[in-house]
Amino acid sequence: MLSLQLISEAAERIQGAIRKTPVDECPILSDLLGVPVWLKLENEQITGSFKARGALFALLKAKDRGDFQVATCSAGNHGKGMAWAARMLGMQVTIFIPNSVDPTKLEGMIRMGADVRTSAFSGYDETEKWALAEATRIGLPFISAFDDELVMAANGGTVAAEVLDQIPDLETLILPVGGGGLSGGASFYIKETRPSCQIVLCQHEESPALKKSIDLGRAVVEMPVIETVAGGLEGGIGRLTFDVLKTRFDSLELLAEPEIKQAMAWVIRHHQMIIEGSAAVVIAACLRKGFRKPKGPTVLVLSGRNVAAATIAQIMHGNPF
Amino acid sequence: MLSLQLISEAAERIQGAIRKTPVDECPILSDLLGVPVWLKLENEQITGSFKARGALFALLKAKDRGDFQVATCSAGNHGKGMAWAARMLGMQVTIFIPNSVDPTKLEGMIRMGADVRTSAFSGYDETEKWALAEATRIGLPFISAFDDELVMAANGGTVAAEVLDQIPDLETLILPVGGGGLSGGASFYIKETRPSCQIVLCQHEESPALKKSIDLGRAVVEMPVIETVAGGLEGGIGRLTFDVLKTRFDSLELLAEPEIKQAMAWVIRHHQMIIEGSAAVVIAACLRKGFRKPKGPTVLVLSGRNVAAATIAQIMHGNPF
Numbered sequence: 356m357l358s359l360q361l362i363s364e365a366a367e368r369i370q371g372a373i374r375k376t377p378v379d380e381c382p383i384l385s386d387l388l389g390v391p392v393w394l395k396l397e398n399e400q401i402t403g404s405f406k407a408r409g410a411l412f413a414l415l416k417a418k419d420r421g422d423f424q425v426a427t428c429s430a431g432n433h434g435k436g437m438a439w440a441a442r443m444l445g446m447q448v449t450i451f452i453p454n455s456v457d458p459t460k461l462e463g464m465i466r467m468g469a470d471v472r473t474s475a476f477s478g479y480d481e482t483e484k485w486a487l488a489e490a491t492r493i494g495l496p497f498i499s500a501f502d503d504e505l506v507m508a509a510n511g512g513t514v515a516a517e518v519l520d521q522i523p524d525l526e527t528l529i530l531p532v533g534g535g536g537l538s539g540g541a542s543f544y545i546k547e548t549r550p551s552c553q554i555v556l557c558q559h560e561e562s563p564a565l566k567k568s569i570d571l572g573r574a575v576v577e578m579p580v581i582e583t584v585a586g587g588l589e590g591g592i593g594r595l596t597f598d599v600l601k602t603r604f605d606s607l608e609l610l611a612e613p614e615i616k617q618a619m620a621w622v623i624r625h626h627q628m629i630i631e632g633s634a635a636v637v638i639a640a641c642l643r644k645g646f647r648k649p650k651g652p653t654v655l656v657l658s659g660r661n662v663a664a665a666t667i668a669q670i671m672h673g674n675p676f
Numbered sequence: 677m678l679s680l681q682l683i684s685e686a687a688e689r690i691q692g693a694i695r696k697t698p699v700d701e702c703p704i705l706s707d708l709l710g711v712p713v714w715l716k717l718e719n720e721q722i723t724g725s726f727k728a729r730g731a732l733f734a735l736l737k738a739k740d741r742g743d744f745q746v747a748t749c750s751a752g753n754h755g756k757g758m759a760w761a762a763r764m765l766g767m768q769v770t771i772f773i774p775n776s777v778d779p780t781k782l783e784g785m786i787r788m789g790a791d792v793r794t795s796a797f798s799g800y801d802e803t804e805k806w807a808l809a810e811a812t813r814i815g816l817p818f819i820s821a822f823d824d825e826l827v828m829a830a831n832g833g834t835v836a837a838e839v840l841d842q843i844p845d846l847e848t849l850i851l852p853v854g855g856g857g858l859s860g861g862a863s864f865y866i867k868e869t870r871p872s873c874q875i876v877l878c879q880h881e882e883s884p885a886l887k888k889s890i891d892l893g894r895a896v897v898e899m900p901v902i903e904t905v906a907g908g909l910e911g912g913i914g915r916l917t918f919d920v921l922k923t924r925f926d927s928l929e930l931l932a933e934p935e936i937k938q939a940m941a942w943v944i945r946h947h948q949m950i951i952e953g954s955a956a957v958v959i960a961a962c963l964r965k966g967f968r969k970p971k972g973p974t975v976l977v978l979s980g981r982n983v984a985a986a987t988i989a990q991i992m993h994g995n996p997f
Binding site: 382509620629667672 | 695698701703718719720722780787944945948949951981982983985988992
């Protein structure tokens with residue numbers, strides 16, 4: 356069960372190996388929204404995304420149980436985190452990936468010694484089904500990229516705990532939502548420890564699994580494949596994560612592909628940092644004309660930076676300065 | 677006088693406000709050079725460059741002396757660091773800048789409340805002469821961007837101390853050299869505490885003040901203006917910094933403009949980070965065919981990330997993937 360105790364345990368065990376990433380002031384969004392706005396720089400996390408947190412904690416717990424070989428499925432960042440953590444812990448990880456994976460992320464996983472297996476599918480959901488069947492066939496325990504209490508505790512829980520430590524008067528936390536590992540763990544931690552704080556979640560409008568799940572009253576775990584620079588936001592939500600999330604957020608923003616690309620270019624222009632599409636949704640939401648002004652200090656979680664150079668080139672070309 | 681004691685004092689006083697930036701593995705350069713290669717990420721420093729260190733220490737010392745208003749001259753990063761430190765300390769800083777300054781850096785200084793005055797000159801050296809005359813006229817104490825023991829101690833000294841703490845078996849440190857504040861302080865610290873460690877300095881081939889100074893046996897404090905993406909490496913070297921540097925480095929690499937741009941694109945491609953031209957010289961040096969292989973663990977200091985989006989767009993366009 357996800358609990359504050361599990362989040363504390365995660366924080367304790369990943370400490371040292373994981374970076375306590377800084378929060379940077381964002382003067383332009385602060386002016387725009389009329390409240391102090393900060394960026395939580397998980398793009399500066401080791402392996403380039405928050406996923407290293409959950410991967411390390413899940414592998415530490417697997418090792419506790421005596422499992423030295425595990426399988427997982429990942430669109431990229433979770434796989435990179437798993438490859439990094441497995442190398443550090445002397446474990447072997449087999450990573451099943453969609454064939455649409457960003458080449459930068461694939462390169463990262465292979466360099467760190469992971470056994471990477473590419474699926475016949477470009478979407479995450481179909482790849483995961485195949486991965487689960489393959490893992491069962493080979494006889495390896497399977498670690499979900501998001502629908503797992505350990506992953507939720509370490510990914511979202513520890514990020515939120517750091518944010519509250521860095522900005523104790525936090526009133527609004529803005530996060531991307533894909534499978535729900537980051538947003539689930541973070542929303543849980545925030546609503547348990549600072550219930551007055553608002554949670555704003557940001558999703559891709561063409562893959563709105565959370566919105567659909569809320570409308571239907573049950574987790575939509577599969578979604579049609581889409582082409583997007585925000586690969587981490589493509590696909591269904593988890594059953595466990597939806598269960599945590601459904602009562603723990605205050606608003607949901609659905610962002611379009613061009614807005615996401617513009618937001619990536621905006622961060623390059625104003626903060627001289629590369630962030631991936633899945634991270635850029637939080638910036639895109641704040642840049643919208645109709646975005647509701649937060650009532651106090653606000654933190655945007657920039658979840659990662661793993662994006663192919665060709666995508667950067669295309670974005671800079673398409674959003675001239 | 678520059679001393680280990682002054683560097684310790686600098687480290688102590690700037691601690692907390694300044695980030696202890698991480699070192700990242702660089703697997704590709706490690707393969708290429710046959711030794712473990714690490715990147716010291718001063719591009720992740722607050723204000724986007726190492727210059728925040730020296731600016732803060734210099735202002736703390738000015739405040740100790742009872743000076744609450746100071747003047748300085750900067751091509752950008754030092755100015756941004758001074759503006760940030762002055763705001764934090766409740767001091768007023770007047771910054772004289774060349775008219776060629778990167779708009780991103782200018783914007784940063786103004787946003788932080790500095791009094792910015794643009795010179796009639798595009799080069800650093802002429803601007804500094806004017807700045808010194810203006811500061812005298814107005815009656816403000818002048819803080820040099822590099823030719824100052826406090827700045828050397830905090831900029832280069834504290835970076836080197838952190839690197840040795842992070843990579844205790846360091847054998848080679850590779851740094852950019854412009855005015856000599858970073859390289860002077862770092863070389864001093866390294867040669868005093870770990871004399872076996874090699875220092876490799878990297879300069880722009882069109883503005884080789886250190887090389888000229890070595891050839892002539894005296895500091896060349898003025899150089900002809902050049903157009904470059906590596907604005908921080910343009911101009912002469914300091915008298916104090918040359919005095920420290922001249923006996924404390926092992927080799928000097930002169931890099932050309934296209935190599936520097938390629939190195940910026942390389943870092944975007946392989947590390948998903950933006951670094952400025954002045955930082956990219958260290959990568960460019962390692963990517964050269966003839967670069968002499970270091971004999972052991974090597975750290976490259978990535979000094980900053982403040983670069984205009986238009987420059988990034990141009991670089992990505994010119995170095996396709």
